[in-house]
Structure formats: C-alpha cells, structure tokens
Amino acid sequence: MESEQSVDLTSDTRPDLREEFRFSPLLTVLCLLVCGAGMGLLFWAVTLSDDVRLASPESRDLERIASRMLGFESRLPELSLLEQVMYRLGGQDGETQEQIQRWYEERVNEQSRPLDGLYLGMIYGEAGLTNQLSRIVENWESERNPYALFREFLEVGYGQSETSSPDYPFLQAGLAEEVPTNWFYFHLARRIAVQAGDRNLQENLQLQEYQLTDPPLWKWRALLVGEVVVIGIGVVLLLRLGIARLRGRASPIQTGFIKRGIPWTFREGIAVLARGGALTILLMGLVAVIPDGIGIIEDFGIALLYLPPVVLTAILLCRTRKQSLLQVVGCSNVWQRLKDCLPLVVMLVTIGLVGDWLIVLGGDAFQSSVHWTEWFVPQLIWGTRMELIKTTVDFVLLAPFFEELIFRGILYTTLRTKFSFPLSMVASGLIFALAHGYGLIAFLTVFWSGLLWAWAYERTGSVIPGMVAHAVNNGVVVYSLVSFFR
Structure with missing residues (x-):
C-alpha cells in the first residue's frame, strides 16, 4: 500500500485558527x-x-418480494453446490418461507386486502400448517366474493375438498382472473391441476414459472461472480499487505x-x-x-x-x-x-x-x-x-x-x-x-x-x-x- 497518501507528522500539526468562534x-x-x-x-x-x-408500505411491495423470493428459492435444487453455499451465506438458509409468513402475519388484519389473506393461507398450506389454514378458511365462511372464491381455491388446492370436472374450469378461470401472474398463482393453479389430474396444464404452468424466474436467477449469478472476483482480489491484497507488514516493508x-x-x-x-x-x-x-x-x-x-x-x-x-x-x-x-x-x-x-x-x-x-x-x-x-x-x-x-x-x-x-x-x-x-x-x-x-x-x-x-x-x-x-x- 505504498501508494496511499502518507502524512508528515513532523510538520506543525495545527493550523493557525486565529480567534475561535464564540457559538452560544x-x-x-x-x-x-x-x-x-x-x-x-x-x-x-x-x-x-x-x-x-x-x-x-403497500401490499403490492410485499407481494412482489414474496413472489420473487419464493420463486427463486424453488429453483435452489437446480443450483450448483457453490451457488447453494453462497445463497446460504447470504442469510437465506431455507428460511425464506418462514420470513414471508411472519411478514404476512403482520399485514393481515381487517384493513388488509383479500389477496394478502389468500397468500398467507397458501404459505400455511405449503408449510403444512393445517390448523392455521383452517382458521383462515373458517373466517371466510360467511364472506361473499372474493373471499368465497378464495376459500374454494384454498380448500381444493390443499386437499380440504375435492373438485368435480364442471367446477375445475371455473376455478382455473377465476384464479387466472383474481391472482396476478406470480409464484402464488403458479403454485395454486398447479395444485388445483393436480387435484383434477390435468398433466398438460401442470407442465405448462411449470414452463411459465421457469420463464418468470430465469432472468432473476441469471442476474443473481452475474452478481455472485462479481462478488467472488472482488473478494478473491481483496483476499490477495490483504495477504500481500499482511506479508509486507511482517517483513517490515509496509508503512505503519x-x-x-x-x-x-x-x-x-x-x-x-x-x-x-x-x-x-x-x-x-x-x-x-x-x-x-x-x-x-x-x-x-x-x-x-x-x-x-x-x-x-x-x-x-x-x-x-x-x-x-x-x-x-x-x-x-x-x-x-x-x-x-x-x-x-x-x-x-x-x-x-x-x-x-x-x-x-x-x-x-x-x-x-x-x-x-x-x-x-x-x-x-x-x-x-x-x-x-x-x-x-x-x-x-x-x-x-x-x-x-x-x-x-x-x-x-x-x-x-x-x-x-x-x-x-x-x-x-x-x-x-x-x-x-x-x-x-x-x-x-x-x-x-x-x-x-x-x-x-x-x-x-x-x-x-x-x-x-x-x-x-x-x-x-x-x-x-x-x-x-x-x-x-x-
């Protein structure tokens, strides 16, 4: 680090301040x-x-965060071992769903929009928290649309009721109309398709979800490569500086x-x-x-x-x-x-x-x-x-x-x-x-x-x-x- 600016401490270390200002x-x-x-x-x-x-904060902010984070984590099994390790070093050790659950529990109240309750119900369903999911569904028993429709989405998607063939197209159409194209939509639509045995729609939904999550995944990889390169160079510089100090060649x-x-x-x-x-x-x-x-x-x-x-x-x-x-x-x-x-x-x-x-x-x-x-x-x-x-x-x-x-x-x-x-x-x-x-x-x-x-x-x-x-x-x-x- 000989290039750093050195300081001449032998010179006068204090300028002439003349008269000090008298602040009240x-x-x-x-x-x-x-x-x-x-x-x-x-x-x-x-x-x-x-x-x-x-x-x-608005609900759409949390919706965007939850959808992108959950979509990204769903691709983790495809990542290399190094990528999975770096992802976990970022503090996301498989706890993304638990974090999002806590965030939605903070938001869901009487003033929250119906979609927030649907998303929280899905998170409970994905985590296998059937009691919490049942409470949400029960709270919507006397509610009209969209709660009645959302209740049916959750009941069918998470195995609390079965759907008949005439109901299936109606549910998928209602889901596409009510829920934005995000992780929540793809997972709930795929679950309902599983209940109805619609393999073609399952494969199509999987392909669409991959198309949605591919760009963030590759951008994360680019960021990861940049961070690894910078850290590698930084470690080399730190080692050189440490060796120079041990040999007495670096200025104190x-x-x-x-x-x-x-x-x-x-x-x-x-x-x-x-x-x-x-x-x-x-x-x-x-x-x-x-x-x-x-x-x-x-x-x-x-x-x-x-x-x-x-x-x-x-x-x-x-x-x-x-x-x-x-x-x-x-x-x-x-x-x-x-x-x-x-x-x-x-x-x-x-x-x-x-x-x-x-x-x-x-x-x-x-x-x-x-x-x-x-x-x-x-x-x-x-x-x-x-x-x-x-x-x-x-x-x-x-x-x-x-x-x-x-x-x-x-x-x-x-x-x-x-x-x-x-x-x-x-x-x-x-x-x-x-x-x-x-x-x-x-x-x-x-x-x-x-x-x-x-x-x-x-x-x-x-x-x-x-x-x-x-x-x-x-x-x-x-x-x-x-x-x-x-």
Missing part, C-alpha cells in the same frame, strides 16, 4: 436536543412502533493525522454540526406539513438532509479561514487519489461483504433478521425510467458523497481533534448507524461499514476511499433490487 452554548445545547429528539423519533418509528412501520498506520490542517476546534465542530442537524430536522418538518410536502421530500430529500451541515461547515469554519472543506477532507487531486486508493477500496469492499455475511448469519442464529421494509425501495421497483435513474443517482452517487463528507469528513474529524482514533471511529460509526433508523441487524451492518470507512479515512487522510467503497456497496444493493424485483 445554550443554542448549541438546544440544537443537540432537537437532533436527539429527531433521532429518537426515527428510532421509535422503526423499531418500536409496528403501526408506524407497517402503515406506509499513521495516527494523529486528522489534526493536521483542520481549521476548526472540537467545540466549533460540535456547534456547527448541532446547528446543521437541527436545521435539517426543522426543514424536513416544515416541508412535510405543506401541500405535496412528501413529494418534495422524495424529490429533494438529499438536499434537505445533507446540505445544511455541509454548507454551514464550509462557510463558518472553512471559508472564513481561507480553506476549502473538500481540501480539508482530502478531496484534492481526485484522479490521483482514486488511482492510489483503488487497492484499499477493494479491500474495504471485501472486508465489508464478509462482515455483512457474518452479521446476517449471526442474526439468523438468534432468530433475528432484516425486515423487508428496511431494504425495499419502491421507487426502484415501480418508478418510471426517469425515477429509476434519479433514485439510482441518489443512492450510488449523492448519498455516498454527502454521507462520507458529513459522517467521516466533518463528524469524525471533529471527534478526532479531541479523542483517540478508536473512540472517534466507534462514536462516528454509532451516530452514522443510528441516523439510518434501521433495526438491529441492518444497524450492525451499517455500523460495521462506518468503522471501515473511518479507518480508511484515518489511514489515508482522505474520504475518497470511503466514498468509493460506499458507492460500490450502495450500487450492489440497487443492482440487486432492480434485477430481482423490478
């Missing part, structure tokens, strides 16, 4: 309280309130570099971050209550979220001291730094992927998983082509740029002017993960990434390695969602 301590405390309240509300909404979490990790050239003190940084965070929360709140405010947030959320702290830091703490924020966080000579940091980025992506796998597998061991509402992005699935492009740009370019600038470039830098490297790394990683508002497992994966990108910043003096690794990480997520669910 009372206002800083009030702003911190606003930031804490905003993060607390976000944490509560995501992890403690099922009503808030489940009120916004520099510490204390963050104080070099930073034009603000700890108190100034905290004061500006508090004001920027409070301004962000107030702006989001004001926009949310105006007409079409939610649409404005969806279209310009990146600017509302990230610009206030960045602009305040650039103007109050950098420009007044004739410095550039981008230069302070190591974004000068971008192309040269990109070339120099490429090996480090590959190692970051490798360690990040392996760490994510271990966290997900650990969560499975304790019966904890990532909820679908935490990773599903409706704009990527249902949006127009322009919405898809905009959302992709937001996730892959703008979010990594601004988040690294704020959480590593400003927050970590501020912490590092006062605290040690490990403490600053952990504190900034925790705040970074909390700000995303995820549940436990997703929180841990974000926290892990925050630790890695803070280490890269400490090592190189530049946020560029973290930005690139962050962009790759988000790009993989976007590719996966678009490939499998759009």
Whole structure:
C-alpha cells in the first residue's frame, strides 16, 4: 500500500485558527436536543412502533418480494453446490418461507386486502400448517366474493375438498382472473391441476414459472461472480499487505493525522454540526406539513438532509479561514487519489461483504433478521425510467458523497481533534448507524461499514476511499433490487 497518501507528522500539526468562534452554548445545547429528539423519533418509528412501520408500505411491495423470493428459492435444487453455499451465506438458509409468513402475519388484519389473506393461507398450506389454514378458511365462511372464491381455491388446492370436472374450469378461470401472474398463482393453479389430474396444464404452468424466474436467477449469478472476483482480489491484497507488514516493508498506520490542517476546534465542530442537524430536522418538518410536502421530500430529500451541515461547515469554519472543506477532507487531486486508493477500496469492499455475511448469519442464529421494509425501495421497483435513474443517482452517487463528507469528513474529524482514533471511529460509526433508523441487524451492518470507512479515512487522510467503497456497496444493493424485483 505504498501508494496511499502518507502524512508528515513532523510538520506543525495545527493550523493557525486565529480567534475561535464564540457559538452560544445554550443554542448549541438546544440544537443537540432537537437532533436527539429527531433521532429518537426515527428510532421509535422503526423499531418500536409496528403501526408506524407497517402503515406506509403497500401490499403490492410485499407481494412482489414474496413472489420473487419464493420463486427463486424453488429453483435452489437446480443450483450448483457453490451457488447453494453462497445463497446460504447470504442469510437465506431455507428460511425464506418462514420470513414471508411472519411478514404476512403482520399485514393481515381487517384493513388488509383479500389477496394478502389468500397468500398467507397458501404459505400455511405449503408449510403444512393445517390448523392455521383452517382458521383462515373458517373466517371466510360467511364472506361473499372474493373471499368465497378464495376459500374454494384454498380448500381444493390443499386437499380440504375435492373438485368435480364442471367446477375445475371455473376455478382455473377465476384464479387466472383474481391472482396476478406470480409464484402464488403458479403454485395454486398447479395444485388445483393436480387435484383434477390435468398433466398438460401442470407442465405448462411449470414452463411459465421457469420463464418468470430465469432472468432473476441469471442476474443473481452475474452478481455472485462479481462478488467472488472482488473478494478473491481483496483476499490477495490483504495477504500481500499482511506479508509486507511482517517483513517490515509496509508503512505503519499513521495516527494523529486528522489534526493536521483542520481549521476548526472540537467545540466549533460540535456547534456547527448541532446547528446543521437541527436545521435539517426543522426543514424536513416544515416541508412535510405543506401541500405535496412528501413529494418534495422524495424529490429533494438529499438536499434537505445533507446540505445544511455541509454548507454551514464550509462557510463558518472553512471559508472564513481561507480553506476549502473538500481540501480539508482530502478531496484534492481526485484522479490521483482514486488511482492510489483503488487497492484499499477493494479491500474495504471485501472486508465489508464478509462482515455483512457474518452479521446476517449471526442474526439468523438468534432468530433475528432484516425486515423487508428496511431494504425495499419502491421507487426502484415501480418508478418510471426517469425515477429509476434519479433514485439510482441518489443512492450510488449523492448519498455516498454527502454521507462520507458529513459522517467521516466533518463528524469524525471533529471527534478526532479531541479523542483517540478508536473512540472517534466507534462514536462516528454509532451516530452514522443510528441516523439510518434501521433495526438491529441492518444497524450492525451499517455500523460495521462506518468503522471501515473511518479507518480508511484515518489511514489515508482522505474520504475518497470511503466514498468509493460506499458507492460500490450502495450500487450492489440497487443492482440487486432492480434485477430481482423490478
């Protein structure tokens, strides 16, 4: 890693700060309280309130997720041993159906659409949970269409009643009309065809299901090959770095570099971050209550979220001291730094992927998983082509740029002017993960990434390695969602 930027610690480690800005301590405390309240509300909404979490997602989102995931898992026996192992390393150790069952049990209530109840009944039937299936069927005894028709679908499909020849065409026609062409349709239609002894329709349905699941399967294989190649290169680079360190040929990790050239003190940084965070929360709140405010947030959320702290830091703490924020966080000579940091980025992506796998597998061991509402992005699935492009740009370019600038470039830098490297790394990683508002497992994966990108910043003096690794990480997520669910 001789190409990484080294830091001259023999030079003066602190610039001339001239006179320190006198920010009002009372206002800083009030702003911190606003930031804490905003993060607390976000944490509560995501992890403690099922009503808030489940009120916004639409049934079609879960339908698409369940259908594609179950369809993909039905093809597992055809995969090679390596592919099956990699699939299980992703945390799906044959538990997809159990997860989807829990998700549908959360959704099925008096306000849910009839199809949700049909899908849950099918999941019970596929899992052999006859008591639960019987309860759903019994609850529909006095209901009219479509419940009466759905009740007949379940009773015939899962052997609770037999169908006569005159009824069979009616059932298949009703199923094709009421249920979208997805995994649920193919499996229920095939079960009814089995009951009627219609082998031709069984084979035709199997062929149609293969045509539906083939594209996601091949796209997953392409993603798998890419991840294996990157991990292989990353392992080689890590081994080379380890051997070089053992032989004393690699430069040791520099510490204390963050104080070099930073034009603000700890108190100034905290004061500006508090004001920027409070301004962000107030702006989001004001926009949310105006007409079409939610649409404005969806279209310009990146600017509302990230610009206030960045602009305040650039103007109050950098420009007044004739410095550039981008230069302070190591974004000068971008192309040269990109070339120099490429090996480090590959190692970051490798360690990040392996760490994510271990966290997900650990969560499975304790019966904890990532909820679908935490990773599903409706704009990527249902949006127009322009919405898809905009959302992709937001996730892959703008979010990594601004988040690294704020959480590593400003927050970590501020912490590092006062605290040690490990403490600053952990504190900034925790705040970074909390700000995303995820549940436990997703929180841990974000926290892990925050630790890695803070280490890269400490090592190189530049946020560029973290930005690139962050962009790759988000790009993989976007590719996966678009490939499998759009």
